[in-house]
Amino acid sequence: MITKTDSKISYSRWINGEQKSFTEDLVNFRLDSKNSTYAFSALEDGFLLHAYYGKRLGNDDLSYLLRLNENPFTLKSNNRDKGTFMDSKSFEFPCHGTGDYRESCFMVMDKDGMSTCDLRYSSYEIIKGKPDLTQEFYDYATKSWQKVNIPATWSKDGEDCETLIITMKDEHLSLTAELYYTVFTDLDIITRSVKITNEAEKPVDLRRVLSVCVDYEGCDYDYITLNGSWARERILERSHLHHGKQGVDSVKGESSHQSNPFVALVSPDCDENKGEAFGYNLVYSGNFCATAEVTQHKRTRLVMGINPFDFSWTLDPGKSFQAPEVVMSYSCEGLGQMSRNFHDLYRNNLIRGEWKDKRRPILINNWEATYFNFNTEKLISIAKEASKLGIEMLVMDDGWFGHRDSDNSSLGDWFVYEKKIDGGLKYLVDEVNKLGMKFGIWFEPEMISPDSVLYTEHPEWAIQIPGRVPTMSREQYVLDYSNKEVRDHIYEMIKKILDSANIEYIKWDMNRQLTEVGSTTLPTERQRELWHRYVLGVYDVMNRLTTDYPYLLLENCSGGGARFDPGMLYFSPQIWTSDDTDAIERLKIQHGTSICYPASSMGAHVSDCPNHTVGRTTPFSTRGDVALVGTFGYELDVTRIPEADRNAIPGQIEKFKKYNPLVRTGDQYRIGNIFEDNTYDAWMFVAKDKSEALLTIVQVLGRPNYPQRVFKLPGLEPDARYTLEELDITLSGETLENAGVAIEMYGDFSSRTIHLVKVRK
Ligand code: DGJ
Numbered sequence: 001m002i003t004k005t006d007s008k009i010s011y012s013r014w015i016n017g018e019q020k021s022f023t024e025d026l027v028n029f030r031l032d033s034k035n036s037t038y039a040f041s042a043l044e045d046g047f048l049l050h051a052y053y054g055k056r057l058g059n060d061d062l063s064y065l066l067r068l069n070e071n072p073f074t075l076k077s078n079n080r081d082k083g084t085f086m087d088s089k090s091f092e093f094p095c096h097g098t099g100d101y102r103e104s105c106f107m108v109m110d111k112d113g114m115s116t117c118d119l120r121y122s123s124y125e126i127i128k129g130k131p132d133l134t135q136e137f138y139d140y141a142t143k144s145w146q147k148v149n150i151p152a153t154w155s156k157d158g159e160d161c162e163t164l165i166i167t168m169k170d171e172h173l174s175l176t177a178e179l180y181y182t183v184f185t186d187l188d189i190i191t192r193s194v195k196i197t198n199e200a201e202k203p204v205d206l207r208r209v210l211s212v213c214v215d216y217e218g219c220d221y222d223y224i225t226l227n228g229s230w231a232r233e234r235i236l237e238r239s240h241l242h243h244g245k246q247g248v249d250s251v252k253g254e255s256s257h258q259s260n261p262f263v264a265l266v267s268p269d270c271d272e273n274k275g276e277a278f279g280y281n282l283v284y285s286g287n288f289c290a291t292a293e294v295t296q297h298k299r300t301r302l303v304m305g306i307n308p309f310d311f312s313w314t315l316d317p318g319k320s321f322q323a324p325e326v327v328m329s330y331s332c333e334g335l336g337q338m339s340r341n342f343h344d345l346y347r348n349n350l351i352r353g354e355w356k357d358k359r360r361p362i363l364i365n366n367w368e369a370t371y372f373n374f375n376t377e378k379l380i381s382i383a384k385e386a387s388k389l390g391i392e393m394l395v396m397d398d399g400w401f402g403h404r405d406s407d408n409s410s411l412g413d414w415f416v417y418e419k420k421i422d423g424g425l426k427y428l429v430d431e432v433n434k435l436g437m438k439f440g441i442w443f444e445p446e447m448i449s450p451d452s453v454l455y456t457e458h459p460e461w462a463i464q465i466p467g468r469v470p471t472m473s474r475e476q477y478v479l480d481y482s483n484k485e486v487r488d489h490i491y492e493m494i495k496k497i498l499d500s501a502n503i504e505y506i507k508w509d510m511n512r513q514l515t516e517v518g519s520t521t522l523p524t525e526r527q528r529e530l531w532h533r534y535v536l537g538v539y540d541v542m543n544r545l546t547t548d549y550p551y552l553l554l555e556n557c558s559g560g561g562a563r564f565d566p567g568m569l570y571f572s573p574q575i576w577t578s579d580d581t582d583a584i585e586r587l588k589i590q591h592g593t594s595i596c597y598p599a600s601s602m603g604a605h606v607s608d609c610p611n612h613t614v615g616r617t618t619p620f621s622t623r624g625d626v627a628l629v630g631t632f633g634y635e636l637d638v639t640r641i642p643e644a645d646r647n648a649i650p651g652q653i654e655k656f657k658k659y660n661p662l663v664r665t666g667d668q669y670r671i672g673n674i675f676e677d678n679t680y681d682a683w684m685f686v687a688k689d690k691s692e693a694l695l696t697i698v699q700v701l702g703r704p705n706y707p708q709r710v711f712k713l714p715g716l717e718p719d720a721r722y723t724l725e726e727l728d729i730t731l732s733g734e735t736l737e738n739a740g741v742a743i744e745m746y747g748d749f750s751s752r753t754i755h756l757v758k759v760r761k
Contacts, residue, residue, distance in 0.1 A: 001032045002126050002164045002183060007061055011069035013077055022077045026063050029124070029164060031181055032056060033188045036330035038181075040092050041066055045075055046120025048168065048179075050090035050215045054276065055332045065217075066090075088297055090215030093168065093179055093194070095119055096208065103245065103293050103303045105194070107208035109312075110173055115207065119168035119177050127165070129158035130182045133193060135322045135536055139484040141521040146484060148540045151283050151570030152325045153182070153191055153349045160184060160349070174200035180325075184349065188341050193325040198315040206313040210289075210305030211282065212326040219243075219294040222268055224335075226260040226592050231580035231613050233257050233561040234592035236675050240268065241300060247291035249307050253478070253514030253531060254285060254558055255565040261288040262596050265302060270334055272670050273714055277331045277338035280304050281596050283350075284324040285567035286535035287311070310517070312528035327566065335595070336714075340667050343598035347665070350566055351573045351601070353546060355553050359660045360574060360631045361438055362390070362653055363505070367397035368581070368607050369637035372405050375420045376428050385638045387435040389649040393505060394432050395440035395633075400425075402452060407511075408475040411447040412454030414493035429501035440505025440553070441497070445490050446538060447476045447511065461486045463530070465518040473512035480519050481537030482530050491541050498549060506545070507576070510558040535567075542571040555603055555631075564593060574601050574631045581607035581635055583618045583626040584700060584749060587674045587681040590629065599685070600664040604630025606652070608641055618749045620645040624652040625696050625751040629663055629683065632656045655753070659694050662687055669715045671695070679706060680745070686715040690733075693722070693756040699745040712740035713756075722756040730759060 005028045012021045024044055028051075031038040039051040039062045051065040068074050072081035072088070086099030094100045096107035097116025108117050133150040155161045166179040176197040183190050192212045198204050221241050225248045226234035239246075248259035255261050261282035267275045280302065282288050287307035294300050304326050315321050327345065331337035347356075364386045366374055374396075383394045401417055402410025410417075416425045429439040448455050448462050450472070455462070462477040464470050470477055479486050497503070519530050546554065554572035556563060560579035568575055575597075578589045586604065593602055604627040609617040627633070638646060663685050671682035679701045686693040693716060699706070716722060716733030723730045724741060731741060736756075743752065 001185060002162045002181075003030045003032075004028065004124060004126065005030070007063055009063050009066075009068055011073065013073050015077075020077070022074070024068055024074050024076065027121070027124070028061070028063055029166070030062070031164065031183045031190055033183055033185045033190070033330070035332055036188050036190075038190055039065070042121035043068075043074060046122070046168070047089070048092040048121050048166065050092050053214055053216070053278070053330070090299070091213065093119060093177060094213055102295055102301050103213070103291050104208065105210040105213050105303060105305065106177070107308070108173065108175070109205040109207050111202045111204065117170050117173060117175065119170050119175070122167045122169045124167070125165045127163050129155040130161050130163050131180070133322050133325065136319065137533065137536065140523065141483040141485045144484070146540070148536045149543050150322055150324060151539060151567040152193070153283070153327065153345060156349065160186070173204060174198070175204065184345060187345050188330045189345050190328045190330075191325050192328065194323045195320050196315065196323075197320040198317055201317050203314050203316050206315055206321055207311065208308035209313075209321060209323045210303050210308070211323045212280065212305065212328070213301060213303045214278075216265065216300040216302070219298050219300045220268060221265040221300060222270065223292050224264040224266060224595070226262050226595060228257055228592075230257050230560060230562070231578055231585070233564065233578050233589055234260050234595070235588055236592045236595060241292060241294050243294045245291050245293045247289060249289035249309070250287050251307060251309055253287065253517070253534060254510060254563045255288060255567075256513075257560065257562040261290065261304075261565050263290040263292065263302070263304070264335070264338065264595075265292065265300065266335065272336040272673070273334040275334050277335050279329040279338045279342060279596060281327045281329075281342065281566055282324060283327060283566040283570070284535070285538065285563055285565050287531050306532060310528060311531060313532065314526055314529070324567070329596075336669055339595055342596040343668060346566065346569055347598050347600060351569055353573065354551050355573045359657070359664065360553060361392040361505070362656065363393040363395050363440060363633035364391045364638060365395040365397055365507075365605065365633060365635045368612050368635045372399040372407075374399065376422050379428060380431050381639055382637060383432045383435050383437055386634070387437050389638065389646065390653040391437070391634060391638075391649070393438035393440055395442065395505060395507060397442045397507065398444070398509070400441070409449045409451035411444055411449040411476050412452045412479070412490070414443065414490070414497055416497075425497070426501040429503065433502055438504040439502060440507065441503050442507045442509060443494060444509040444511060445494060445541065446479050446481060448479050449476050460520040463514060463517060463519065463534075465516045466520065468516055471515040473515070476512055478512060478514050480521070480534075481541070482519050482533035483521050483537075487537055487541050491544055494545070495548070498552075504551065505553040505555065507555045507557055508572070510563060512559075539567070546571055557603070561589070561593070564597065569597070569601055574603050576603040577630065580613045581605055582611040582614045582616050583623045583698070584616060585614055586626050587698060587700070590626070591670060591674055591681065594668060594670065599629045599668060600631070602630035605633045605635035607634075608636040619751070620648050622698060622749055622751040624648070624655070625753055626698065628656055628659060629685070629696065632660070662692060662694050666693070667715055669713070671711055671713065672697075674700070680709065682711055684713060684715065690717040690720065691758045695754040695756065696751060697743060697745070698751045699748060701748055703745055703748055706745055708742045708744050710740040710742050713737060716756070717758065721759045723759055725755045725757060726752070727754060
């Protein structure tokens, strides 16, 4: 619920030995969700000050939290100390240049070369539902205006959320900022974004447009981030805040393996089930930054948005710039609830399309089975065996196009490599379909190999700085997706392939980061826009693809999980989580990923052993149980794996089909924490109606020391009784939560799944 009230606040201060009284008129805004309250106010002179974000409060007037009766008071009574005012108050959208020296959200470069902006409150509007976010920009290659839909959460029916739009103005620059706040009341979610409009007659350069700022009282918080590397994505890190700035970011042109656009501030006592947690996740797939700054007054400022580093955007008169959305999840019941809020929002109000609420086909992907060494015959032999076992889709990975026999050629040549795909693509797809299986295909649409027809014809289409030798990575360059001609050409090639056969799935890969970021079509003064224009270009093609082929299942991927972000989830209901398919490494990767992304979105496959990335051998059943909490599939040569493993596949598939509805739609509880105790991991999915649950345990190390472990199981109905089928015991939800249940563990790297079923009274 969003409310606006007017109030007055009175205070007195001594001026030249005399006590004088002052009254300040306030416009107060309050956003209440089920368990959270967010409050801020506009002062008479238009400053927008933050009052509170935290546990849901009653109807008290919260304006005392603005601390206007504290030195330096308000400007009305003390303009001589404006500098102190600016650098100590809590601002909703702080601008650079007028005395707030903390992290700001906004900085410009105006026509006079000045970087100061001073936005003041002007008006407000409250609407039902949530407006779409779009960006208009001029394409210099085709000399046309383009408009792109920017990924954002959406309202299902206009009733599940409400939006407050605050308009702020800088009269000197004739610049307007609209701050959007949407409350998803039942989910304890607030989203924020910002739109800047230039109402002046001259262009203005935007140098920094962050999407959110929240100022917290105090600094006694832990800071949680998801960091890593290739094959080690989203490893959870937690540290106590310290004075100064701490943050995560990406400057690679994608959200990256190294950092995820997610941070949380949590109370020091916060664990999975108790304490306060404030999660922030940016709906964006390019350069981002998230910084927590502990200030001189021992308060904490949290800002997040597009990374201002090497960013610039020239805003023409009458035009707007739309910054991406930040999703804020609040929980007063620990990290677990913060994650479940994100999961519910993303499953219901971010992911779109045909496959959003459906079980995904069980696929077999040939990457780890064959790498580049395959042909039609090999693929059909895999499909034949797979279909007998119950696998539902064959995905042909990298190597089917141009003359690609290794990763050193052909990106951009999206036509079939007839030598490998002998008989043609349609023949292959038809043969796979005849086996009762669907067919999926791999693309890397943003890339170009120097050894390709495309590069021979259009070297200028690669991102580059003329005169400089471009940096190669995996022997490829990145296409200039800011150029509509490039996007049109690539998309037409993809379309041709899609229209040539019954293709029902695409894996969209992206295997290198951006360097020498320059475009052959953008004018000099707009070159720094390329980072953001690139992301908008990717979104444009994904928009076209998902609109033209609504039935297609799209899985995003970026050298594993370098672009696992909400921007990508808007287009694809699933994302390849990591190239590391080792079941034990996946415990960490999937635990970290689950901090804000739902299991239904995590690409997870059973692969062969010894594992291709880490060389470890784990039981086939453990690999299955770990992949079960993702989209599930196989990444192995099913014609060559051990007989016993092959024979286990139909059972695994049956298990996946039985439990997928629960995993896909239920509430996830992380029971173990592999980052704190590396001897085991455990998690549970509880049905929304609490009628059943699935507990999974993986014994990692030390079975002799832990022949049994006791697991406390939250999230069940306390008064109901549950039968733990595999253990043949029945206990109440209350006992399971508080006393727990002792479970015998098997050997190291083994797993157990236990199905809890509510007993009818
Ligand atoms: C990186 C992906 O993460 C892998 O699954 C595979 O598709 C390769 N690229 C192919 O080049």
